Every structure is written in structure tokens, then in C-alpha cells.
Amino acid sequence: MExxxxxxxxxxxxxxxxxxxxxxxxxxxxxxxxxxxxxxLDGRPLAESKTILDDQGLGAVSLVRxxxxxxxxxxxxxxxxxxxVRALDQxxxxxxxQVVLVCGAKPEIPLVENRKQITEGISNLVNHAxxxxxxxxxxxxxxxxxxxxxxxNTIGQCNDMIDQLGEDWVGIAADVYHIWWDPQLAQEIxxxxxxxxxxxxxxxxxxxxxxxxxxxxxxxxxxxxxGIRQLxxxxxxxxxxxxxxxxxxxxxxxxxxxxxxxxxxxxxxx
Ligand code: ZN
Numbered sequence: 001m002e003x004x005x006x007x008x009x010x011x012x013x014x015x016x017x018x019x020x021x022x023x024x025x026x027x028x029x030x031x032x033x034x035x036x037x038x039x040x041l042d043g044r045p046l047a048e049s050k051t052i053l054d055d056q057g058l059g060a061v062s063l064v065r066x067x068x069x070x071x072x073x074x075x076x077x078x079x080x081x082x083x084x085v086r087a088l089d090q091x092x093x094x095x096x097x098q099v100v101l102v103c104g105a106k107p108e109i110p111l112v113e114n115r116k117q118i119t120e121g122i123s124n125l126v127n128h129a130x131x132x133x134x135x136x137x138x139x140x141x142x143x144x145x146x147x148x149x150x151x152x153n154t155i156g157q158c159n160d161m162i163d164q165l166g167e168d169w170v171g172i173a174a175d176v177y178h179i180w181w182d183p184q185l186a187q188e189i190x191x192x193x194x195x196x197x198x199x200x201x202x203x204x205x206x207x208x209x210x211x212x213x214x215x216x217x218x219x220x221x222x223x224x225x226x227g228i229r230q231l232x233x234x235x236x237x238x239x240x241x242x243x244x245x246x247x248x249x250x251x252x253x254x255x256x257x258x259x260x261x262x263x264x265x266x267x268x269x270x
Pocket of ligand 1: 139173175200244
């Protein structure tokens with residue numbers, strides 16, 4: 001049976017649990033990696049959150065999330081930049097090696113302009129990323145979110161951007177939910193090579209009743225998680241495999257039983 005060394009959970013996956021509870025439960029289940037959502041850091045000093053992780057022998061594998069670069073005016077522009085700088089600082093403080101970027105989009109702005117603002121926004125962060133030693137992981141989002149969540153929708157787009165931005169401090173978080181449909185997936189993952197620095201798993205269920213909060217456990221839907229894992233690992237990726245599931249259905253269930261199901265689904269389907 002595959003051990004759990006590579007398995008990491010996003011705190012959002014077990015949304016009902018706060019950081020201390022999630023850390024205690026994950027550690028008891030033999031999980032060592034946590035994708036920390038920023039809301040889980042609220043209400044206590046960063047050092048205290050780090051201690052909560054450390055005390056359970058857990059490591060933060062990612063901080064989720066920065067991004068949302070497109071802006072309608074200079075105030076929004078400045079605030080977006082400052083928030084991303086803050087995210088990099090938070091990641092450094094809790095020992096997370098990367099900030100996952102959901103790049104954003106504004107329906108009021110042409111798609112081309114959204115994408116230009118995103119590239120500029122990331123470019124403006126590279127210096128600070130290098131200063132604090134935290135990478136920027138661009139997560140392409142499924143094109144159904146291109147209106148208001150992200151105008152970056154494929155690994156190919158990420159590769160084109162990183163060709164411009166340089167790859168020392170900018171990489172790609174490949175989330176199966178967003179990329180599984182892409183006919184260029186295999187070629188673009190191969191082209192990405194060591195730029196792939198994050199790998200997120202879940203499943204696409206049919207019918208999908210809510211396009212945000214109806215993700216499935218690996219094996220509940222049509223995504224070839226194991227096949228995509230093999231593509232990603234063929235690049236040399238040997239980092240954490242992050243389970244990231246938003247699901248009103250699963251959040252409403254007993255979270256202890258759900259955690260067991262996640263581990264089984266990881267072993268059987270990833
Ligand atoms: Zn993700």
C-alpha cells in the first residue's frame with residue numbers, strides 16, 4: 001500500500017475544521033503536508049500558526065492564495081500588489097515554499113487586457129518573491145472561470161508567460177480540476193518540465209451542480225488523476241500531492257469519516 005509521504009491536504013478540503021483541529025486530525029492520520037488557505041491564519045499571530053503546524057510535525061506545502069491582478073483603477077492596482085506582497089510574507093513566516101496564484105479577471109475589461117495586467121502583476125512580484133525565498137505558483141483555472149476568477153486557463157498560457165517572466169521564482173500549480181479537458185495537456189506539461197511546482201487533485205462529477213463547490217473525491221468523477229500524475233511526474237516532479245476539494249456535500253458529512261475516505265481515494269485513484 002502506498003504510504004502517505006506525498007499526501008498533503010488543503011485546509012479548505014476539510015472546511016469545517018479550524019487550523020488547530022485540522023492539524024491535529026491530519027497528523028493523527030499520518031499526513032505531513034498542509035496547503036494552508038489564508039483565512040486559516042486569521043485571528044492569531046503568524047508565529048502561532050507556525051507553532052501549531054510544527055507541534056504536529058506538519059509542514060506547509062503551499063499558501064493559498066494570492067493573485068487577482070486585473071484592476072479597474074490605480075487604487076485596486078496598488079491594493080492587489082500589496083496583498084500579494086503580504087501573501088509572500090505570510091508564506092515565508094509559516095515556512096510555505098510557494099504562494100498559489102489565482103490570477104483573477106474582470107468582466108469589464110477585455111480578455112487580452114486582463115491577461116496583460118496579470119503578466120505585469122506577476123512580474124512586479126518576482127523581486128519580492130526572491131527576497132523572501134517563496135515561489136509564485138500560477139494555477140491555470142478552468143475556462144468557465146475566465147470572466148471573473150482567472151483569465152489564465154491552460155498550462156500552455158502559463159508556459160508562454162513564464163517564457164517572459166523567467167522560471168527562477170515563477171512556476172505552475174497543476175490542478176486536475178482545471179486542466180483535465182485540455183487536448184494539449186501532455187505536450188504542455190512536458191514543455192513545462194521543472195516549472196511544475198504544485199500538483200492538486202480532486203475529481204469532476206457528473207452532473208456538476210455547482211461550479212465552485214461540487215468537486216468530487218478522486219474516483220468519483222471522470223478525471224484520470226493517475227494518468228495526469230504520471231505526466232506530471234515524468235517531468236521529474238516529486239513534490240506533494242495536494243488534495244483540494246470544495247464540496248458542500250462532503251463538508252456536510254462527518255469530517256473524520258471523510259478524512260478516511262480521502263486517504264482511501266488517494267491510495268486507490270491517484
Ligand atoms: Zn488548486
